[in-house]
Amino acid sequence: MEMTRVAVIGAGVIGLSTAVCISESIPQCSIDVISDKFTPNTTSDVAAGMLIPHAYPDTPVYLQKQWFQETFDRLFGITNSSEAIDAGIHLVSGWQIYRSIPPQERPFWADIVLGFRRMTESELKKFPQHVFGQTFTTMKCEGLSYLQWLEKRLRKSGGHIHIRKVEDLWELYGSYDIVVNCSGLGSRELVGDLELFPVRGQVLKVQAPWVKHFIRDGDGLTYIYPGAFNVTLGGTRQKDDWNLSPDPQNSREILNRCWALEPSLQGAWDIKEKVGLRPSRPGVRLQKEILTQNGHQLPVVHNYGHGAGGFSVHWGTALQAVQLIKELITTLRISTFKAKL
Protein backbone atom coordinates (compact mmCIF):
# COMPACT_ATOMS: atom_id res chain seq x y z
CA MET A 1 0.00 0.00 0.00
CA GLU A 2 1.24 3.52 -0.76
CA MET A 3 2.28 5.73 2.15
CA THR A 4 0.30 8.90 2.78
CA ARG A 5 2.64 11.76 3.65
CA VAL A 6 1.22 13.81 6.52
CA ALA A 7 2.61 17.09 7.89
CA VAL A 8 1.42 18.17 11.33
CA ILE A 9 2.05 21.86 12.04
CA GLY A 10 2.58 22.64 15.73
CA ALA A 11 4.42 20.91 18.56
CA GLY A 12 2.20 21.87 21.50
CA VAL A 13 0.01 19.29 23.20
CA ILE A 14 -2.46 19.35 20.30
CA GLY A 15 0.07 18.87 17.47
CA LEU A 16 2.10 16.18 19.23
CA SER A 17 -0.90 14.21 20.48
CA THR A 18 -2.49 14.37 17.02
CA ALA A 19 0.77 13.12 15.45
CA VAL A 20 1.03 10.23 17.94
CA CYS A 21 -2.64 9.38 17.46
CA ILE A 22 -2.17 9.22 13.68
CA SER A 23 0.87 6.95 14.06
CA GLU A 24 -1.12 4.62 16.34
CA SER A 25 -4.26 4.54 14.18
CA ILE A 26 -3.10 4.81 10.55
CA PRO A 27 0.11 2.78 10.07
CA GLN A 28 0.34 3.60 6.35
CA CYS A 29 1.18 7.27 7.04
CA SER A 30 4.58 8.91 7.28
CA ILE A 31 4.43 11.78 9.76
CA ASP A 32 6.48 14.97 10.02
CA VAL A 33 5.83 17.48 12.80
CA ILE A 34 6.81 20.97 11.64
CA SER A 35 6.92 23.74 14.20
CA ASP A 36 8.77 26.95 14.97
CA LYS A 37 8.64 26.31 18.74
CA PHE A 38 9.09 23.14 20.74
CA THR A 39 8.99 22.21 24.40
CA PRO A 40 9.85 24.06 26.70
CA ASN A 41 8.81 27.09 24.63
CA THR A 42 5.14 26.45 23.76
CA THR A 43 1.93 27.59 25.49
CA SER A 44 1.43 23.97 26.47
CA ASP A 45 4.59 24.16 28.61
CA VAL A 46 3.12 26.99 30.69
CA ALA A 47 -0.21 25.28 31.33
CA ALA A 48 -1.02 23.67 34.65
CA GLY A 49 -2.31 20.70 32.62
CA MET A 50 -5.24 19.92 34.91
CA LEU A 51 -7.99 17.74 33.47
CA ILE A 52 -10.90 20.06 34.27
CA PRO A 53 -12.86 21.02 31.14
CA HIS A 54 -13.57 24.56 30.08
CA ALA A 55 -16.80 25.15 28.21
CA TYR A 56 -16.58 26.09 24.51
CA PRO A 57 -19.82 27.99 23.81
CA ASP A 58 -19.87 27.09 20.09
CA THR A 59 -19.08 23.37 20.48
CA PRO A 60 -22.03 21.06 21.30
CA VAL A 61 -21.88 19.80 24.90
CA TYR A 62 -22.16 16.11 23.88
CA LEU A 63 -18.93 16.51 21.84
CA GLN A 64 -17.09 18.28 24.65
CA LYS A 65 -18.19 15.47 26.96
CA GLN A 66 -17.01 12.82 24.51
CA TRP A 67 -13.60 14.54 24.06
CA PHE A 68 -13.13 14.79 27.82
CA GLN A 69 -14.17 11.16 28.40
CA GLU A 70 -11.75 9.90 25.73
CA THR A 71 -8.92 12.01 27.14
CA PHE A 72 -9.65 10.96 30.71
CA ASP A 73 -9.77 7.24 29.79
CA ARG A 74 -6.54 7.43 27.84
CA LEU A 75 -4.62 9.23 30.60
CA PHE A 76 -6.15 7.09 33.35
CA GLY A 77 -4.70 4.11 31.51
CA ILE A 78 -1.27 5.78 31.40
CA THR A 79 -1.31 6.65 35.14
CA ASN A 80 -2.04 2.97 35.73
CA SER A 81 1.15 1.89 33.95
CA SER A 82 4.89 2.09 34.51
CA GLU A 83 4.97 4.92 31.92
CA ALA A 84 3.18 7.30 34.33
CA ILE A 85 6.29 9.05 35.66
CA ASP A 86 7.93 9.41 32.24
CA ALA A 87 4.71 10.75 30.76
CA GLY A 88 4.33 13.11 33.74
CA ILE A 89 0.72 12.24 34.56
CA HIS A 90 -0.63 11.70 38.05
CA LEU A 91 -3.94 11.56 39.90
CA VAL A 92 -4.85 14.51 42.09
CA SER A 93 -7.84 15.22 44.35
CA GLY A 94 -9.17 18.50 45.55
CA TRP A 95 -11.82 21.13 45.85
CA GLN A 96 -13.62 23.52 43.52
CA ILE A 97 -15.23 26.22 45.64
CA TYR A 98 -17.85 28.93 44.97
CA ARG A 99 -18.78 32.21 46.62
CA SER A 100 -22.40 31.73 45.54
CA ILE A 101 -24.30 28.64 44.37
CA PRO A 102 -23.37 28.10 40.69
CA PRO A 103 -26.18 27.83 38.11
CA GLN A 104 -25.12 24.25 37.39
CA GLU A 105 -24.47 22.29 40.57
CA ARG A 106 -23.42 19.22 38.52
CA PRO A 107 -21.26 20.15 35.53
CA PHE A 108 -21.44 17.98 32.38
CA TRP A 109 -18.20 16.24 33.32
CA ALA A 110 -19.30 15.26 36.85
CA ASP A 111 -19.64 11.56 35.93
CA ILE A 112 -16.29 11.40 34.13
CA VAL A 113 -13.96 12.54 36.92
CA LEU A 114 -13.75 10.17 39.88
CA GLY A 115 -15.82 10.41 43.06
CA PHE A 116 -17.56 13.71 42.26
CA ARG A 117 -19.66 14.95 45.15
CA ARG A 118 -20.72 18.12 46.96
CA MET A 119 -18.41 19.32 49.68
CA THR A 120 -19.67 18.88 53.22
CA GLU A 121 -20.12 21.65 55.78
CA SER A 122 -16.94 20.50 57.56
CA GLU A 123 -14.89 20.70 54.37
CA LEU A 124 -16.27 24.18 53.65
CA LYS A 125 -15.11 25.37 57.08
CA LYS A 126 -11.69 25.92 55.51
CA PHE A 127 -13.18 28.56 53.19
CA PRO A 128 -15.33 31.06 55.12
CA GLN A 129 -15.81 33.25 52.00
CA HIS A 130 -17.30 30.34 50.03
CA VAL A 131 -20.76 28.80 50.41
CA PHE A 132 -20.62 25.81 48.07
CA GLY A 133 -18.07 23.41 46.68
CA GLN A 134 -17.42 20.20 44.79
CA THR A 135 -14.73 17.62 45.43
CA PHE A 136 -13.38 15.09 42.96
CA THR A 137 -10.30 13.25 41.74
CA THR A 138 -8.85 14.04 38.33
CA MET A 139 -5.39 14.07 36.72
CA LYS A 140 -2.63 16.57 36.09
CA CYS A 141 -0.26 16.44 33.14
CA GLU A 142 3.19 17.97 33.51
CA GLY A 143 3.48 19.84 30.22
CA LEU A 144 7.27 19.49 29.97
CA SER A 145 7.33 15.76 30.69
CA TYR A 146 4.26 14.95 28.62
CA LEU A 147 5.44 16.82 25.51
CA GLN A 148 8.85 15.14 25.68
CA TRP A 149 7.20 11.76 26.13
CA LEU A 150 4.95 12.35 23.11
CA GLU A 151 7.97 13.40 21.01
CA LYS A 152 9.76 10.23 22.06
CA ARG A 153 6.80 8.05 21.14
CA LEU A 154 6.48 9.75 17.80
CA ARG A 155 10.16 9.23 16.96
CA LYS A 156 9.94 5.57 18.02
CA SER A 157 7.09 5.00 15.61
CA GLY A 158 9.13 6.51 12.74
CA GLY A 159 7.87 10.11 12.82
CA HIS A 160 10.18 13.09 12.25
CA ILE A 161 10.39 16.53 13.76
CA HIS A 162 11.46 19.71 11.93
CA ILE A 163 12.07 23.21 13.29
CA ARG A 164 10.59 25.65 10.84
CA LYS A 165 8.03 28.40 10.66
CA VAL A 166 5.34 27.85 8.05
CA GLU A 167 4.35 31.19 6.49
CA ASP A 168 1.84 29.71 4.09
CA LEU A 169 0.31 26.23 4.00
CA TRP A 170 1.04 26.06 0.25
CA GLU A 171 4.77 25.81 1.05
CA LEU A 172 4.01 22.20 1.91
CA TYR A 173 2.24 21.40 -1.36
CA GLY A 174 4.00 18.63 -3.26
CA SER A 175 5.95 17.39 -0.24
CA TYR A 176 2.86 16.22 1.65
CA ASP A 177 -0.51 14.67 0.79
CA ILE A 178 -2.30 16.04 3.86
CA VAL A 179 -1.51 18.96 6.18
CA VAL A 180 -2.82 19.00 9.74
CA ASN A 181 -3.03 22.48 11.20
CA CYS A 182 -2.44 22.38 14.99
CA SER A 183 -0.77 25.77 15.17
CA GLY A 184 -2.77 27.14 18.11
CA LEU A 185 -2.70 30.92 18.14
CA GLY A 186 -0.44 30.78 15.05
CA SER A 187 -3.56 30.07 12.97
CA ARG A 188 -4.65 33.68 13.36
CA GLU A 189 -1.84 34.60 10.97
CA LEU A 190 -1.50 31.29 9.16
CA VAL A 191 -5.12 30.71 8.24
CA GLY A 192 -6.26 34.27 8.79
CA ASP A 193 -8.71 33.08 11.42
CA LEU A 194 -9.81 36.29 13.13
CA GLU A 195 -12.19 34.42 15.46
CA LEU A 196 -9.06 33.35 17.31
CA PHE A 197 -7.83 35.61 20.13
CA PRO A 198 -5.28 35.35 22.95
CA VAL A 199 -6.33 35.10 26.58
CA ARG A 200 -3.20 35.87 28.55
CA GLY A 201 -2.46 33.68 31.55
CA GLN A 202 0.25 34.38 34.10
CA VAL A 203 1.06 31.73 36.70
CA LEU A 204 3.67 31.12 39.39
CA LYS A 205 5.46 27.81 39.76
CA VAL A 206 6.61 27.40 43.35
CA GLN A 207 8.08 24.82 45.67
CA ALA A 208 5.57 23.84 48.39
CA PRO A 209 5.84 20.05 48.61
CA TRP A 210 3.40 19.80 51.52
CA VAL A 211 0.51 20.99 49.33
CA LYS A 212 -1.15 17.85 47.93
CA HIS A 213 -4.77 18.90 47.40
CA PHE A 214 -5.87 21.17 44.56
CA ILE A 215 -8.04 24.22 45.23
CA ARG A 216 -9.81 26.03 42.42
CA ASP A 217 -12.11 29.02 42.85
CA GLY A 218 -15.15 28.44 40.64
CA ASP A 219 -14.59 31.86 39.06
CA GLY A 220 -11.58 30.23 37.35
CA LEU A 221 -9.26 33.05 38.34
CA THR A 222 -7.58 31.67 41.45
CA TYR A 223 -6.14 28.17 41.62
CA ILE A 224 -3.56 26.06 43.40
CA TYR A 225 -2.55 22.94 41.48
CA PRO A 226 0.05 20.66 43.04
CA GLY A 227 2.15 18.84 40.46
CA ALA A 228 4.94 16.29 40.43
CA PHE A 229 7.70 18.90 40.74
CA ASN A 230 6.10 22.28 41.55
CA VAL A 231 2.82 23.79 42.63
CA THR A 232 1.19 26.04 40.02
CA LEU A 233 -0.48 29.16 41.43
CA GLY A 234 -2.81 31.14 39.22
CA GLY A 235 -3.82 33.07 37.58
CA THR A 236 -5.02 35.73 35.15
CA ARG A 237 -7.40 35.77 32.17
CA GLN A 238 -6.57 38.82 30.06
CA LYS A 239 -8.42 38.84 26.77
CA ASP A 240 -6.60 40.23 23.69
CA ASP A 241 -3.42 40.83 25.70
CA TRP A 242 -0.35 39.61 23.76
CA ASN A 243 2.24 40.49 26.42
CA LEU A 244 4.45 37.46 27.13
CA SER A 245 6.52 39.24 29.82
CA PRO A 246 5.65 38.52 33.46
CA ASP A 247 3.96 41.42 35.22
CA PRO A 248 5.04 41.86 38.90
CA GLN A 249 1.67 43.36 39.83
CA ASN A 250 -0.06 40.20 38.49
CA SER A 251 2.30 38.06 40.57
CA ARG A 252 1.56 39.97 43.78
CA GLU A 253 -2.18 39.60 43.20
CA ILE A 254 -1.88 35.89 42.48
CA LEU A 255 0.09 35.34 45.68
CA ASN A 256 -2.39 37.31 47.76
CA ARG A 257 -5.38 35.44 46.32
CA CYS A 258 -3.70 32.04 46.82
CA TRP A 259 -2.53 32.87 50.35
CA ALA A 260 -6.14 33.71 51.24
CA LEU A 261 -7.18 30.17 50.26
CA GLU A 262 -4.07 28.32 51.48
CA PRO A 263 -2.15 30.40 54.07
CA SER A 264 0.66 27.83 54.32
CA LEU A 265 1.76 28.94 50.84
CA GLN A 266 3.43 31.93 52.51
CA GLY A 267 6.21 29.44 53.17
CA ALA A 268 6.63 28.50 49.50
CA TRP A 269 10.03 29.15 47.90
CA ASP A 270 11.70 29.26 44.48
CA ILE A 271 8.90 31.31 42.91
CA LYS A 272 9.08 31.44 39.10
CA GLU A 273 6.77 33.48 36.86
CA LYS A 274 5.41 32.05 33.59
CA VAL A 275 3.15 33.54 30.93
CA GLY A 276 1.18 31.83 28.17
CA LEU A 277 -1.42 32.96 25.63
CA ARG A 278 -4.43 30.66 25.46
CA PRO A 279 -5.46 30.11 21.80
CA SER A 280 -9.11 30.98 22.35
CA ARG A 281 -12.07 30.78 20.03
CA PRO A 282 -15.83 30.42 20.58
CA GLY A 283 -15.44 26.75 19.53
CA VAL A 284 -12.56 24.39 18.71
CA ARG A 285 -11.96 24.24 14.94
CA LEU A 286 -11.94 20.56 13.94
CA GLN A 287 -12.63 20.49 10.25
CA LYS A 288 -11.35 19.16 6.98
CA GLU A 289 -10.94 21.51 4.08
CA ILE A 290 -9.53 21.14 0.57
CA LEU A 291 -7.67 24.34 -0.30
CA THR A 292 -7.41 25.10 -4.01
CA GLN A 293 -5.02 27.40 -5.83
CA ASN A 294 -4.15 27.50 -9.55
CA GLY A 295 -5.91 24.18 -10.06
CA HIS A 296 -3.95 22.49 -7.29
CA GLN A 297 -5.59 20.91 -4.27
CA LEU A 298 -4.18 20.76 -0.75
CA PRO A 299 -6.17 18.69 1.78
CA VAL A 300 -6.02 20.20 5.28
CA VAL A 301 -7.38 19.10 8.64
CA HIS A 302 -7.69 21.90 11.21
CA ASN A 303 -7.37 21.14 14.91
CA TYR A 304 -6.87 24.36 16.88
CA GLY A 305 -8.50 26.89 19.18
CA HIS A 306 -8.51 24.83 22.39
CA GLY A 307 -8.34 27.96 24.57
CA ALA A 308 -8.18 27.38 28.31
CA GLY A 309 -8.80 23.61 28.15
CA GLY A 310 -6.45 21.99 25.62
CA PHE A 311 -5.05 19.38 27.98
CA SER A 312 -8.52 18.38 29.12
CA VAL A 313 -9.74 17.40 25.66
CA HIS A 314 -6.56 16.81 23.60
CA TRP A 315 -6.85 13.06 23.07
CA GLY A 316 -10.53 13.31 22.10
CA THR A 317 -9.82 16.00 19.51
CA ALA A 318 -6.82 14.00 18.22
CA LEU A 319 -9.10 10.97 17.67
CA GLN A 320 -11.57 13.15 15.75
CA ALA A 321 -8.75 14.65 13.64
CA VAL A 322 -7.64 11.09 12.79
CA GLN A 323 -11.18 10.28 11.65
CA LEU A 324 -11.09 13.31 9.30
CA ILE A 325 -7.68 12.24 7.96
CA LYS A 326 -9.04 8.75 7.23
CA GLU A 327 -11.90 10.32 5.26
CA LEU A 328 -9.44 12.44 3.27
CA ILE A 329 -7.25 9.40 2.53
CA THR A 330 -10.29 7.60 1.14
CA THR A 331 -11.10 10.59 -1.06
CA LEU A 332 -7.48 10.81 -2.24
CA ARG A 333 -7.40 7.08 -3.10
CA ILE A 334 -10.57 7.38 -5.14
CA SER A 335 -9.31 10.41 -7.06
CA THR A 336 -5.87 8.85 -7.77
CA PHE A 337 -7.62 5.67 -8.87
CA LYS A 338 -9.89 7.64 -11.22
CA ALA A 339 -6.90 9.60 -12.56
CA LYS A 340 -5.17 6.33 -13.43
CA LEU A 341 -8.18 5.03 -15.40
Ligand SMILES: Cc1cc2nc3c(=O)[nH]c(=O)nc-3n(C[C@H](O)[C@H](O)[C@H](O)COP(=O)(O)OP(=O)(O)OC[C@H]3O[C@@H](n4cnc5c(N)ncnc54)[C@H](O)[C@@H]3O)c2cc1C
Ligand atom coordinates in the same frame (compact mmCIF):
# COMPACT_ATOMS: atom_id res chain seq x y z
C1 LIG B 1 -1.55 29.88 32.29
C2 LIG B 1 -2.26 28.77 31.55
C3 LIG B 1 -2.77 27.70 32.28
C4 LIG B 1 -3.44 26.67 31.60
N1 LIG B 1 -3.92 25.62 32.33
C5 LIG B 1 -4.58 24.62 31.71
C6 LIG B 1 -5.07 23.52 32.45
O1 LIG B 1 -4.88 23.42 33.67
N2 LIG B 1 -5.76 22.54 31.80
C7 LIG B 1 -5.98 22.61 30.44
O2 LIG B 1 -6.63 21.73 29.89
N3 LIG B 1 -5.51 23.65 29.72
C8 LIG B 1 -4.82 24.65 30.31
N4 LIG B 1 -4.35 25.72 29.58
C9 LIG B 1 -4.66 25.77 28.14
C10 LIG B 1 -3.65 25.01 27.31
O3 LIG B 1 -2.37 25.49 27.59
C11 LIG B 1 -3.95 25.19 25.81
O4 LIG B 1 -5.28 24.87 25.52
C12 LIG B 1 -3.06 24.26 24.99
O5 LIG B 1 -1.72 24.38 25.40
C13 LIG B 1 -3.16 24.57 23.50
O6 LIG B 1 -2.29 23.70 22.84
P1 LIG B 1 -1.86 23.92 21.33
O7 LIG B 1 -1.00 22.76 20.99
O8 LIG B 1 -3.06 24.20 20.50
O9 LIG B 1 -1.05 25.30 21.33
P2 LIG B 1 0.51 25.62 21.61
O10 LIG B 1 1.02 24.90 22.79
O11 LIG B 1 0.58 27.10 21.59
O12 LIG B 1 1.25 25.04 20.34
C14 LIG B 1 1.16 25.64 19.08
C15 LIG B 1 2.33 25.15 18.26
O13 LIG B 1 2.20 25.62 16.92
C16 LIG B 1 3.42 26.16 16.48
N5 LIG B 1 3.14 27.14 15.43
C17 LIG B 1 2.26 28.17 15.46
N6 LIG B 1 2.27 28.83 14.29
C18 LIG B 1 3.18 28.21 13.49
C19 LIG B 1 3.66 28.42 12.17
N7 LIG B 1 3.18 29.39 11.41
N8 LIG B 1 4.62 27.58 11.68
C20 LIG B 1 5.12 26.56 12.45
N9 LIG B 1 4.68 26.32 13.70
C21 LIG B 1 3.73 27.13 14.22
C22 LIG B 1 4.02 26.74 17.74
O14 LIG B 1 5.43 26.89 17.59
C23 LIG B 1 3.67 25.67 18.77
O15 LIG B 1 4.59 24.61 18.74
C24 LIG B 1 -3.63 26.75 30.20
C25 LIG B 1 -3.09 27.81 29.50
C26 LIG B 1 -2.40 28.82 30.15
C27 LIG B 1 -1.82 29.94 29.35
Ligand SMILES: *[C@@H]1O[C@H](CO)[C@@H](O)[C@H](O)[C@H]1NC(C)=O
Ligand atom coordinates in the same frame (compact mmCIF):
# COMPACT_ATOMS: atom_id res chain seq x y z
C1 LIG C 1 13.66 27.70 23.68
O1 LIG C 1 13.90 29.09 23.68
C2 LIG C 1 15.21 29.44 24.11
C3 LIG C 1 15.29 30.96 24.24
O2 LIG C 1 14.75 31.60 23.12
C4 LIG C 1 16.23 28.89 23.10
O3 LIG C 1 17.55 29.20 23.50
C5 LIG C 1 16.06 27.36 23.04
O4 LIG C 1 16.92 26.82 22.06
C6 LIG C 1 14.62 26.98 22.73
N1 LIG C 1 14.45 25.54 22.85
C7 LIG C 1 13.93 24.78 21.86
C8 LIG C 1 13.86 23.32 22.10
O5 LIG C 1 13.50 25.25 20.82
Ligand SMILES: *[C@@H]1O[C@H](CO)[C@@H](O)[C@H](O)[C@H]1NC(C)=O
Ligand atom coordinates in the same frame (compact mmCIF):
# COMPACT_ATOMS: atom_id res chain seq x y z
C1 LIG D 1 -4.97 -1.04 35.61
O1 LIG D 1 -3.97 -2.03 35.53
C2 LIG D 1 -4.42 -3.36 35.81
C3 LIG D 1 -3.20 -4.28 35.78
O2 LIG D 1 -2.48 -4.14 34.61
C4 LIG D 1 -5.47 -3.76 34.77
O3 LIG D 1 -5.95 -5.06 35.03
C5 LIG D 1 -6.60 -2.75 34.81
O4 LIG D 1 -7.55 -3.04 33.79
C6 LIG D 1 -6.06 -1.33 34.58
N1 LIG D 1 -7.13 -0.35 34.65
C7 LIG D 1 -7.18 0.73 33.85
C8 LIG D 1 -8.29 1.69 34.06
O5 LIG D 1 -6.33 0.95 32.99
Ligand SMILES: *[C@@H]1O[C@H](CO)[C@@H](O)[C@H](O)[C@H]1NC(C)=O
Ligand atom coordinates in the same frame (compact mmCIF):
# COMPACT_ATOMS: atom_id res chain seq x y z
C1 LIG E 1 -3.90 26.92 9.33
O1 LIG E 1 -4.90 27.11 8.39
C2 LIG E 1 -5.20 28.47 8.15
C3 LIG E 1 -6.27 28.61 7.08
O2 LIG E 1 -7.12 27.55 6.91
C4 LIG E 1 -4.02 29.21 7.60
O3 LIG E 1 -4.35 30.60 7.40
C5 LIG E 1 -2.98 29.10 8.59
O4 LIG E 1 -1.87 29.71 8.03
C6 LIG E 1 -2.69 27.61 8.86
N1 LIG E 1 -1.66 27.51 9.82
C7 LIG E 1 -0.52 26.92 9.52
C8 LIG E 1 0.53 26.93 10.59
O5 LIG E 1 -0.31 26.39 8.45
Ligand SMILES: *[C@@H]1O[C@H](CO)[C@@H](O)[C@H](O)[C@H]1NC(C)=O
Ligand atom coordinates in the same frame (compact mmCIF):
# COMPACT_ATOMS: atom_id res chain seq x y z
C1 LIG F 1 9.77 22.68 38.85
O1 LIG F 1 10.55 21.91 39.73
C2 LIG F 1 11.60 21.20 39.12
C3 LIG F 1 12.22 20.28 40.15
O2 LIG F 1 12.43 20.93 41.37
C4 LIG F 1 12.58 22.16 38.48
O3 LIG F 1 13.62 21.47 37.84
C5 LIG F 1 11.81 22.98 37.45
O4 LIG F 1 12.67 23.96 36.88
C6 LIG F 1 10.63 23.65 38.09
N1 LIG F 1 9.86 24.30 37.06
C7 LIG F 1 9.59 25.58 37.09
C8 LIG F 1 8.80 26.12 35.96
O5 LIG F 1 9.94 26.29 37.99
